[in-house]
Amino acid sequence: TQLLEQSPQFLSIQEGENLTVYCNSSSVFSSLQWYRQEPGEGPVLLVTVVTGGEVKKLKRLTFQFGDARKDSSLHITAAQPGDTGLYLCAGADYKLSFGAGTTVTVRA
Amino acid sequence: EAQVTQNPRYLITVTGKKLTVTCSQNMNHEYMSWYRQDPGLGLRQIYYSMNVEVTDKGDVPEGYKVSRKEKRNFPLILESPSPNQTSLYFCASSFGQGMGNYGYTFGSGTRLTVV
Numbered sequence: 590t591q592l593l594e595q596s597p598q599f600l601s602i603q604e605g606e607n608l609t610v611y612c613n614s615s616s617v618f619s620s621l622q623w624y625r626q627e628p629g630e631g632p633v634l635l636v637t638v639v640t641g642g643e644v645k646k647l648k649r650l651t652f653q654f655g656d657a658r659k660d661s662s663l664h665i666t667a668a669q670p671g672d673t674g675l676y677l678c679a680g681a682d683y684k685l686s687f688g689a690g691t692t693v694t695v696r697a
Numbered sequence: 698e699a700q701v702t703q704n705p706r707y708l709i710t711v712t713g714k715k716l717t718v719t720c721s722q723n724m725n726h727e728y729m730s731w732y733r734q735d736p737g738l739g740l741r742q743i744y745y746s747m748n749v750e751v752t753d754k755g756d757v758p759e760g761y762k763v764s765r766k767e768k769r770n771f772p773l774i775l776e777s778p779s780p781n782q783t784s785l786y787f788c789a790s791s792f793g794q795g796m797g798n799y800g801y802t803f804g805s806g807t808r809l810t811v812v
Binding site for chain 2: 630689
C-alpha cells in the first residue's frame with residue numbers, strides 16, 4: 590500500500606487547458622515535495638512546501654499544501670507540451686516517501 | 698555542473714553474476730540514497746547513507762548491499778542478481794539528513810535487466 594496516493598494515474602489534455610493533480614495521505618508530513626520526471630531521466634525537484642495551507646507559484650504551476658499537512662495539489666494553467674512528464678509527490682517525516690506518480694500528456 | 702552521476706546507464710546481466718552500479722556526487726552532500734522504480738509502485742528506497750561509514754536499510758533492502766567509504770561515492774552492489782531485481786535504479790543525494798526540507802538531486806538512472 591502506497592503511503593502517498595496520487596490521482597489521477599494518467600491525464601491527457603490539449604494544449605492550453607488547465608489541469609490539477611492530487612496527492613493524498615493519512616499521514617502528516619513535515620514537508621512535501623513535487624518532482625517532474627521525463628522519460629529516460631531522473632526526477633527533478635519543482636518545489637518544497639513546508640507550512641500547512643502554504644501556496645507556492647512557479648510560473649504556470651501552483652502548488653498547495655493542505656492545512657493538516659496530509660495532502661497537496663499541483664495545478665497547471667494553460668498547459669504546454671513541455672509540461673508533459675511524470676509528476677511525483679514526496680512526503681517527508683523521518684524519511685522521504687514517494688507516491689506512484691501521475692503521467693501527464695499535453696497534446697499540441 | 699552540480700550533478701549525481703550513475704554508471705552504467707543500461708545493463709543486461711545473467712542471474713547470479715555479481716554487479717556494481719556506481720554513484721558519485723560533486724555537491725558535498727551528506728545524504729545519499731538508492732531507489733528502484735517499478736511501474737505502479739513508484740520510487741522505493743533500497744538503502745541510504747547519512748554520512749561516510751553510516752548506512753541503513755530502506756524499504757526494500759533484500760538482495761542489495763551498499764558502502765560509503767568516501768563522501769562523494771555510494772555504490773550499489775548486487776551480490777547474486779535475480780530476475781525480480783530487473784528495474785530502473787536511481788541514486789539521489791541531498792544536504793542534511795535527507796528529511797526532505799532540502800531537495801533531492803537524482804542521477805539519470807540505471808536500467809538493469811537480469812535474465
